[in-house]
Amino acid sequence: MKAKVIKALAKKDINLFFKNKFFAMITVLGLLVYIVFYFIMPKTANEKLGIGIYSNIDLTRAVELVKRTDTEVILTKSGEDLENIVAKKEVMAGFVIPSDIVDRAKKGETISIELYTPYDIEPELKDAMEYIGKELIYAEFGYGLNIESKNIILGKDLVGKQIPIRDRMVPVFIFLLIITETLGLASVIADEVERKTIYSILVTPATIPDIFVSKGIMGLVTTFIPAFLFVLVTVGFKNFGNLLLLLLFGSIFVISIGFFIGSISKDMMSAIAWGVLFFIILFVPSMNVIAPGSLTEWVRIIPSSFLVDSLHGVINFGDSFKEIYKFLLALFGSAAIFFGVSTVILRRRFQ
Amino acid sequence: MENVIIASNLTYKYGDLVAVDHISFEVKKGEIIGFLGPNGAGKTTTFNMLVGLLKPMEGSAKILGMDVLTEIKQIHKRIGVCFEYTNLYEEISVLDNLKLFAELFGVKDFDAYKLLKRVGLQGKEKEPVLTLSKGMKQRVMIARALVNTPDVLFLDELTSGLDPVSSEEIRSVILEEKERGATIFLTTHDMYEADKLSDKVAFINQGRIVAFDTPHNLKLKFGKRKVKVLVKGKDESLLEREVALDNEETPRKIFDLFQSETVVTVHSEEATLEDIFIEITGRRLAE
Numbered sequence: 001m002k003a004k005v006i007k008a009l010a011k012k013d014i015n016l017f018f019k020n021k022f023f024a025m026i027t028v029l030g031l032l033v034y035i036v037f038y039f040i041m042p043k044t045a046n047e048k049l050g051i052g053i054y055s056n057i058d059l060t061r062a063v064e065l066v067k068r069t070d071t072e073v074i075l076t077k078s079g080e081d082l083e084n085i086v087a088k089k090e091v092m093a094g095f096v097i098p099s100d101i102v103d104r105a106k107k108g109e110t111i112s113i114e115l116y117t118p119y120d121i122e123p124e125l126k127d128a129m130e131y132i133g134k135e136l137i138y139a140e141f142g143y144g145l146n147i148e149s150k151n152i153i154l155g156k157d158l159v160g161k162q163i164p165i166r167d168r169m170v171p172v173f174i175f176l177l178i179i180t181e182t183l184g185l186a187s188v189i190a191d192e193v194e195r196k197t198i199y200s201i202l203v204t205p206a207t208i209p210d211i212f213v214s215k216g217i218m219g220l221v222t223t224f225i226p227a228f229l230f231v232l233v234t235v236g237f238k239n240f241g242n243l244l245l246l247l248l249f250g251s252i253f254v255i256s257i258g259f260f261i262g263s264i265s266k267d268m269m270s271a272i273a274w275g276v277l278f279f280i281i282l283f284v285p286s287m288n289v290i291a292p293g294s295l296t297e298w299v300r301i302i303p304s305s306f307l308v309d310s311l312h313g314v315i316n317f318g319d320s321f322k323e324i325y326k327f328l329l330a331l332f333g334s335a336a337i338f339f340g341v342s343t344v345i346l347r348r349r350f351q
Numbered sequence: 352m353e354n355v356i357i358a359s360n361l362t363y364k365y366g367d368l369v370a371v372d373h374i375s376f377e378v379k380k381g382e383i384i385g386f387l388g389p390n391g392a393g394k395t396t397t398f399n400m401l402v403g404l405l406k407p408m409e410g411s412a413k414i415l416g417m418d419v420l421t422e423i424k425q426i427h428k429r430i431g432v433c434f435e436y437t438n439l440y441e442e443i444s445v446l447d448n449l450k451l452f453a454e455l456f457g458v459k460d461f462d463a464y465k466l467l468k469r470v471g472l473q474g475k476e477k478e479p480v481l482t483l484s485k486g487m488k489q490r491v492m493i494a495r496a497l498v499n500t501p502d503v504l505f506l507d508e509l510t511s512g513l514d515p516v517s518s519e520e521i522r523s524v525i526l527e528e529k530e531r532g533a534t535i536f537l538t539t540h541d542m543y544e545a546d547k548l549s550d551k552v553a554f555i556n557q558g559r560i561v562a563f564d565t566p567h568n569l570k571l572k573f574g575k576r577k578v579k580v581l582v583k584g585k586d587e588s589l590l591e592r593e594v595a596l597d598n599e600e601t602p603r604k605i606f607d608l609f610q611s612e613t614v615v616t617v618h619s620e621e622a623t624l625e626d627i628f629i630e631i632t633g634r635r636l637a638e
Contacts, residue, residue, distance in 0.1 A: 012451050197440055
């Protein structure tokens with residue numbers, strides 16, 4: 001590979017990308033719109049007040065009393081169900097009330113009730129939930145018991161670090177910013193093959209790897225730079241090193257998707273059609289960030305989950321390199337597969 | 352004189368179809384070779400094998416002493432290629448198209464304006480290619496092929512679909528290149544173009560070279576000279592009569608014509624390459 005050849009090709013690819021007003025517009029508009037969205041979203045979180053209870057004993061009176069305070073109460077059939085509704089944030093907290101509570105109270109023992117809370121519950125709310133638990137027991141049995149609340153935090157323990165919706169959306173916005181660029185990259189590749197301009201390059205000293213690297217550079221310019229600018233405006237320099245690594249690997253992953261779409265597309269329209277399909281599939285894991293617990297583990301088969309989850313961790317939970325390196329490897333591995341397949345398809349198409 | 356292009360038993364198949372069937376030929380430095388044949392004869396497949404876009408399934412080829420299979424990138428530095436189809440970057444300017452290729456070839460002090468003037472495109476430098484006419488685009492294609500001052504030019508259907516003026520101007524650029532010393536491989540199904548430009552012509556039919564010689568020798572070998580006589584008919588209309596030359600009967604037939612009819616014009620005519628192609632293959636070039 002020759003630096004001057006790659007530079008000339010990359011300059012041409014970037015020039016062609018921005019000559020297409022549609023792709024130029026979605027790149028610039030995407031960046032601006034997501035920044036505006038970020039700043040108009042609420043800075044604080046506002047969760048619905050509700051509790052879940054799992055118990056084998058009759059708690060009718062207590063439930064009625066709590067409901068009178070405008071608190072929603074959900075009775076679950078199992079401890080597992082209770083965990084799920086807390087994890088999905090359908091309720092603020094869940095209580096497991098043991099069936100032998102009365103017998104043990106009579107013996108004068110200290111009773112332990114389990115309190116499930118989501119990882120990002122605020123400390124004041126957690127205290128309030130413990131209080132509600134004690135009141136619940138008092139309401140049912142008519143007298144106070146020696147209760148010891150045992151807290152079980154579901155997910156990461158981030159007490160006091162409630163995430164405002166706009167911060168939660170940052171990883172999603174970054175993902176949207178860079179995934180949109182697959183359309184442009186795929187179109188440039190498909191167009192090059194469709195118009196046979198690639199043959200004019202192949203009869204010069206430029207090699208196929210030169211062409212691929214130049215397209216990759218164009219991809220990096222159109223994915224990494226907008227995402228980087230967005231991060232600077234919204235996140236700043238928080239956990240900057242890890243975030244840069246993720247943006248770089250995320251961009252490489254997205255470029256590989258662009259290559260793949262470009263390799264299977266006949267022209268610009270089919271590149272856009274395939275691009276939209278991939279966009280829909282790859283966006284699915286983002287739902288887990290917007291509404292935690294909304295998707296089950298199967299979503300991990302979609303490689304974009306490695307990017308969105310790790311971005312969420314780095315931006316909102318301060319995840320370290322130790323926590324994200326597996327995601328980086330997974331992104332790199334996925335990118336290598338897509339690049340490999342695209343290379344084979346493209347070579348077959350123009351040789 | 353050294354052989355710049357040497358093809359030995361070049362073969363290429365598309366599935367069961369043998370597109371190029373063990374063809375061999377040589378082109379000397381500074382020569383123009385015209386590959387003449389109808390559509391589907393194997394011209395472009397041969398062209399693509401020589402410029403490294405297709406790998407020969409059998410046989411070998413050398414350009415400037417280098418093997419097309421193993422040294423193609425070295426070859427690319429010294430050749431210029433003009434394709435049958437227009438494959439320019441249409442959204443960018445004429446100038447940017449040429450500059451891109453000059454950078455790819457590592458041409459120092461590249462003067463795009465001079466080159467564009469040569470192909471008659473002065474004043475069009477800043478125009479996006481997509482705004483140009485087909486003839487102008489073809490001139491840009493030629494200019495692009497000349498960016499690196501190539502030792503060998505490969506031209507596929509150079510003037511196909513162009514108006515006569517554009518065709519003639521492009522042909523004159525090619526002849527200038529020959530004057531400079533470039534070796535030129537030209538595929539065409541235009542017998543006039545092949546006749547006018549080529550030092551040697553290869554007739555290709557169904558993947559095989561069926562004749563390979565100078566146009567003059569081909570005409571001597573296969574062509575039949577004739578005299579075309581225009582005579583006045585009874586209703587004053589003009590009628591055409593043909594008398595074959597190089598024949599014992601020729602003097603008597605011409606004498607008879609002058610005796611029996613009112614002769615208007617007499618022209619001697621030599622066979623065209625098309626006539627010879629039909630004579631050899633039984634097919635027309637325009638098929």
